[in-house]
Amino acid sequence: MVKLAFNSALGQKDLKKEEKDEALIPQDVDVEDILRVRQQSRAWCWCMCLGLALILSGVVVGGAYLYRYYFTEEEKMYFCGVNYREENYRMRDSQEDTGMDLPTASKRIEERVRVLKDEGVELINIPVPKFSDSDPADIVHDFNRKLTAYLDLRLNKCYVIPLNTSVVMPPKSFAELLDNIEAGTYLPQSYLVREQMMVTGKVEHVDQLGYFIYGLCRGKDTYKLERRETVFGIQKREALNCHKILHFENKFVVETLICEP
Numbered sequence: 001m002v003k004l005a006f007n008s009a010l011g012q013k014d015l016k017k018e019e020k021d022e023a024l025i026p027q028d029v030d031v032e033d034i035l036r037v038r039q040q041s042r043a044w045c046w047c048m049c050l051g052l053a054l055i056l057s058g059v060v061v062g063g064a065y066l067y068r069y070y071f072t073e074e075e076k077m078y079f080c081g082v083n084y085r086e087e088n089y090r091m092r093d094s095q096e097d098t099g100m101d102l103p104t105a106s107k108r109i110e111e112r113v114r115v116l117k118d119e120g121v122e123l124i125n126i127p128v129p130k131f132s133d134s135d136p137a138d139i140v141h142d143f144n145r146k147l148t149a150y151l152d153l154r155l156n157k158c159y160v161i162p163l164n165t166s167v168v169m170p171p172k173s174f175a176e177l178l179d180n181i182e183a184g185t186y187l188p189q190s191y192l193v194r195e196q197m198m199v200t201g202k203v204e205h206v207d208q209l210g211y212f213i214y215g216l217c218r219g220k221d222t223y224k225l226e227r228r229e230t231v232f233g234i235q236k237r238e239a240l241n242c243h244k245i246l247h248f249e250n251k252f253v254v255e256t257l258i259c260e261p
């Protein structure tokens with residue numbers, strides 16, 4: 001009973017409202033106005049469609065770009081670690097007589113790698129190392145330019161040296177090695193190779209060292225390096241101002257000691 005009364009009351013209200021609305025509509029409706037409204041709504045529809053098309057194409061292009069960036073084989077980003085043993089040369093020499101193998105502590109190095117096979121470039125990032133006093137760094141190996149550049153991220157200085165192909169694996173092989181490390185089919189128990197570099201002078205025109213090294217060293221103090229064959233001059237080493245970068249781009253880990261006179 002109550003419900004019914006309520007409904008009828010509502011119905012009455014609606015009726016009154018309709019009457020009011022009808023009264024509001026002018027009797028002589030302008031045809032031009034209606035046409036204009038239609039045109040406007042059509043224009044608005046076109047705008048919507050165009051906007052939607054734009055957004056869709058943006059999504060497609062962006063998706064393709066992201067896909068290429070993250071998933072294509074050529075530009076895959078690796079994050080890999082390698083365990084290695086730091087050989088103590090003196091200890092090994094004395095051990096050779098007895099033929100015994102003293103266990104040395106195994107260390108671990110991790111790095112981020114991008115291998116650009118088409119460009120012949122390897123891009124390496126060494127985060128702040130957990131288990132050693134070496135510096136974080138960004139490294140570029142450019143096989144077309146036959147150059148290597150180290151950016152020491154602690155000192156914010158760049159160092160350039162001719163690429164040593166017996167240390168740095170070519171991009172294709174290196175990518176294969178990293179694939180195997182990631183897949184777990186190759187569990188590297190690696191070893192350490194030490195090399196010492198001397199700063200021989202400043203590079204003034206970084207823009208002539210190719211796109212990738214320019215990208216790395218632009219706006220930073222950049223120096224030329226020269227390999228030094230005497231690694232065992234420990235006293236000499238202490239007299240110099242040296243810092244090291246640990247990295248790998250082969251089956252072994254390399255400790256690059258960079259010294260300034």
Ligand SMILES: *[C@@H]1O[C@H](CO)[C@@H](O)[C@H](O)[C@H]1NC(C)=O
Binds near residue numbers: 227
């Ligand atoms: C390249 O590195 C290897 C191993 O460290 C070294 O024996 C060789 O002298 C280097 N070659 C050049 C050209 O520096």
